[in-house]
Amino acid sequence: MLESGGLHENDWLRSLYEIRHKWSTTMNKDILDLGILSTQRSESTNSVCHGISKPTSTLTDCFLGMKKIIARWR
Structure with missing residues (x-):
């Protein structure tokens, strides 16, 4: 980008490019990610969220459902 x-x-831009190793962990293979893709993480999160709420749920219902899930995980 600097050249073009x-x-x-x-x-x-020059200082941003100098710290390019910090831009994104997807570009940094020095980190152990065990091959887990971000879509796998979001799918598991969606699975949990769909189990505690419905499209018609209030914010309070979602919060209380999440509180129950967290208590169960602990």
Whole structure:
């Protein structure tokens, strides 16, 4: 991006590029992720959430349902 845009003089972009190893863990294979994909995480979270609420549930109902799940996990 720095080269194609001729932005070598832009301090903010240059400093951002210097810390590129922190941009995203998906680009960083130095971290053990056990092969779990973010979609697998969101699917398991959705499964829990669908078990405690319905489309017509209030925010209070969702909170109380989540509180019960957390107590069960502990």
